[in-house]
Amino acid sequence: MHRRIFLSGVAGAATLPLVETSAHANTVSGDAMPWGSLEVVAAFDGPGPSGIAVTSDGRVFVGFPRHADNHDKATLAELRGGTLTPYPDARMSLPSDAAPKHRLISIHGMTTDTKGRLWAIDDGKIVGQPIPPGGAKIIGIDPATDEVIANIVLAPPAMRPDSHMNDLRVDLTHGEKGTAYVADSSFGTSPALVVVDIASGRQRRVLADHPSTQPEPGFLAVLEGCPLRYDPSRPTFPVGGVDSITLSADSSQLYYSPLTSRRLYSISTALIADFSATEAQLAAAVVDHGEKVMTDGLATDGRDRIYLTAGEHDAIMRRNPDGHVEVVVRDPRIIWPDGLFATDTHVYCTLGQWNRLPAFNGGRDLRQPPYLLVRTRLDGPPSLEGKA
Numbered sequence: 001m002h003r004r005i006f007l008s009g010v011a012g013a014a015t016l017p018l019v020e021t022s023a024h025a026n027t028v029s030g031d032a033m034p035w036g037s038l039e040v041v042a043a044f045d046g047p048g049p050s051g052i053a054v055t056s057d058g059r060v061f062v063g064f065p066r067h068a069d070n071h072d073k074a075t076l077a078e079l080r081g082g083t084l085t086p087y088p089d090a091r092m093s094l095p096s097d098a099a100p101k102h103r104l105i106s107i108h109g110m111t112t113d114t115k116g117r118l119w120a121i122d123d124g125k126i127v128g129q130p131i132p133p134g135g136a137k138i139i140g141i142d143p144a145t146d147e148v149i150a151n152i153v154l155a156p157p158a159m160r161p162d163s164h165m166n167d168l169r170v171d172l173t174h175g176e177k178g179t180a181y182v183a184d185s186s187f188g189t190s191p192a193l194v195v196v197d198i199a200s201g202r203q204r205r206v207l208a209d210h211p212s213t214q215p216e217p218g219f220l221a222v223l224e225g226c227p228l229r230y231d232p233s234r235p236t237f238p239v240g241g242v243d244s245i246t247l248s249a250d251s252s253q254l255y256y257s258p259l260t261s262r263r264l265y266s267i268s269t270a271l272i273a274d275f276s277a278t279e280a281q282l283a284a285a286v287v288d289h290g291e292k293v294m295t296d297g298l299a300t301d302g303r304d305r306i307y308l309t310a311g312e313h314d315a316i317m318r319r320n321p322d323g324h325v326e327v328v329v330r331d332p333r334i335i336w337p338d339g340l341f342a343t344d345t346h347v348y349c350t351l352g353q354w355n356r357l358p359a360f361n362g363g364r365d366l367r368q369p370p371y372l373l374v375r376t377r378l379d380g381p382p383s384l385e386g387k388a
Helices: 279-285
Strands: 003-007 016-020 039-044 052-054 060-063 076-080 083-086 107-112 118-122 137-142 147-153 165-171 179-184 192-197 203-206 220-223 226-229 242-247 253-258 263-268 287-291 298-300 306-310 315-319 325-330 337-342 346-351 371-377
Touching (some): 039 060, 179 242, 253 298, 298 337, 306 337
Parallel strands (some): 052 107
Antiparallel strands (some): 003 016, 137 147, 242 253, 263 287
């Protein structure tokens, strides 16, 4: 017994018939079999994309960091009719001689809050250069007016010289104007979470010595069929500490994971947002939710389902509230999925091909533009997990 399955890709692409058997006998590995439907939203011939955020009315914002590739294009842009427009304007987003505090240097992670405002983390890093004072910061922009509503410089001791302020989430249920949680995955070996009170700019570094924020020693990744062992002194793939980060649908829990790990952790936002909470109290409150896949990005939908980039499997997966993990989409074009953003109908993902950078491949640039921004529907075909 078998049945034919038809999988569609981008508009104009040929429909691909596959034959499914009860045990995939005499066929290719399941990891090589496309699953679901992947739509290409945009293809970028310039720098690689990282952060992604989409407003409720469909405006799409993309971040193009400069910490791995020093480019002269916009580091934050809005995708308008298939064209990238510097955002909030060219003065801030394009390279300039303005003081680091007053310009965007290297936009990485992005999100929106429950009021629909855009938030981005500027890691402040240009490849080969130290992070200048004022370079690393949290930026808030109101898309209704395109005006900057927050510019919070990250400073010592919350900020370290080797910090890689990677991604952020903004929680409006704590603090007068909300609280930002930043994943500092570290360009070195000193990751931590950074908590910032938006109203006052008060900030602190937490869980810097806790296993939940650290890379796993001896971690083995398999990327594009190549086994790669974690070696912080000679990295052969993107590595680091706490990186993936997302809030629960009600903002009561902060979920996070090191990049060089397959474990998912969480902590109560009521506790981590409390600047009087001690390190011992925070450490005791961390919940280990067990294994998932290796992730560079997490996102949560309105049903409290957590989406997971799965770069080892060319896929985007989903963790349901009961812990069950399922495949949402799998496609050979999903090469190092990075930023994730879930709307009411779709999950968006940037594909920066970061594992192909020269620094990880003996000086050879293996990236193959264009770099893609893709999306897939939240509720596509049923999962393959456990399928016989």
